[in-house]
Amino acid sequence: MIGFWIAAAGLSAAVAALVLRGAARGLTPAGDDPALAVHRRQLSEIDDLAERGLLAEGELKAARAEAGRRLLAAADQSAAWPREGLGPRRVTVIAAAAAPLLALGLYVVVGAPGAPDQPFARRVAEWKAGDASLLDPPRIVAILEQAARTETDNPELYRNLAIARMAGGDAIGAAEALRKAVRLAPQRAELWTALGEAFVTSEEGQVGADARTAFTEALKRDPENLSARYHLAKGEIADGRLEAGLAGWRAVLADLPADDPRRPVLAAEIDRTAQAGRLVDAVPQQAAAGEVTPDMIQGMVEGLAQRLAAAPDDPEGWVRLVRAYAVLGDAARRDAALKAASERFADQPRVLAALRQAADTPPAQTLNVPKSNAR
Template sequence: MITFWIAAALLSVLVALPILAGAARGAKVGPTDEDPTLALHRRQLAEIDDLAARGLLSEDDGRIARAEAGRRLLAAADAAAPVENSVKVRRLALAVGVAAPLLAVIAYIFVGSPSVPDQPFNARLKSWFAADPATLQPDQIVAMLESRKAEQKNDPQFWRFLGLARARAGDAAGAAEALRSAVRLEPQRADLWLQLGQALVMESNDAIGNDALSAFREADRLDPGLPAANYFIGRRLITDGQTADGLARWRAILPNMPEAARPALEQEIATVQATGRLPGAVDAAAAQAQAQGAQVGGAQIAAMVESLAARLKQSPDDPEGWVRLVRAYTVMGETAKRDAALAEARARFKDRPEVLQGLDSAAQPAQR
């Protein structure tokens, strides 16, 4: 703590020193010191009077020369007038330069937390891995996944989770970049192409550009009739003036939509039929979110579960973490992952019956 205060004091002195030096130099010029320019112009007036008295200047020439010299003297006097104010300003700067560091230190003592140690990023990252994923913010999940890029750069599922987490954190461009990496690694997955298209739409403020359209068409090719992909394709067709084709796609996917999302799409169809145009951007965004159903939310949960699994690989002596992981895989229907996690946890905690009981309970599907 002493080191901090010494460093803070030195920095304050270094910052204030140029201000104080400049103000001190300026303060040496007092308000009573005469500007040498004024003396020069007074000498010129005296010389003109002397020449006129000796008959070396005519009366008219003397009057003109005296008027010009007088004008210059007045102009020089006006220019020298602010000297006193300039000195006051410099003195004020000197006072501010001295007071600012003192006020900053006093404010920090009362408002800041000088006794609280800094928490390096790696320590924060470790605490996030140890936390329940459901309690983390999107940017924290992004940071956790980013720390695993070197290890999992060839895993398309990792890039998918990173893309979805970035989208959740509001980084549309980063989401699109991650999802492009995912489709390069596994180009036969329709869900990756769909999510890439959605990220591109998000990046362009809900406009469906050519890259996004290509991604949606590829998703539809790999999984014909995919509702979310066909929704966006239909929307682009309507935007391009191909209203009949766009409405045909929407009507085709309507029976396969989640029941809660159908009214929104039906309303959009009715609006386009009546006006020939798409609804407003706000209504469209809401309909798109409904059309996607719970897909994004499920993907975010999956990303958090994978983060928990990665943490347990690094710090496996966490029985509560293993119970949460087994329960999460059970709820998600990931039977193979559940069984693998359950087997590993049972082997690790074979001498702790209370943990084994929790694991067995977590592996049981919820009773309906």
């Protein structure tokens, strides 16, 4: 391999020298050389003498032939390389030719030309052998994708791959992995639910046709599935069937445990939707432009909690939610969100550490936001 690079560097240097030498010759016009100007002037003077009748025909031919010969000789001499010193053209060409050779020599001295390539598969193996809690989502995805090439019949593997892709912000990739999971284990309601949630996330909260199909399949296998019921009711409201959708949401709210952090979020969403008669954003639209009010902050936090209720496999989102409740001084919701997230990510020490750190964030004394016990 090193021999190939030496040959390539030499060839590059030779080609650069030839190209730049030709370019250097062509850059300077012929008339710039004073010697050529002298011989051209002599030819002009001979023609002038002939026109005035001062040269016979034979003398004119001989004089013009001699002047032309001298002009050609001078032109050849000016095109040749200067023999005295290194002119700017020669320096340029030498530098261009020497650059590849110098670069190669520096690489041989400083670099490691004999080191073998590090294939991607080897890097994935190193990540897999290390501490999984220190890996970011893209590396976890790479490990799981490599495993999926051999374990093509493992639905749990595809579920974990979907979680990792979702954590990395790739909702479409998560849905693709979950499609494979439900094909392998169509009887598992939680896989259909996760597939529907991935579709909702990829469609920015909209419950589209694919999501509704997935949630319907989940309900066939688990009629009490809260996420599927919530999203199908949301689809009813989006289609204009307000009362039917609100009835579905109220039934979900009644089935949620008393300490479930999703209860206040869903209750607030039901109130907003009933008042507006349609689906509305969690952030109050009447807030003054550029003004951040306590109600606006509360609305943004509720919006984040609502999104996590729809797509809970988002560790960074849970960390932000726990921190937000801590900043707001809402200890009850903070602890409930911390508990729910810790149970979901119990096998990810890095996420658990981030959650604990977020829960320890001191509250902001300037915010006057109603707490969960005010309801």
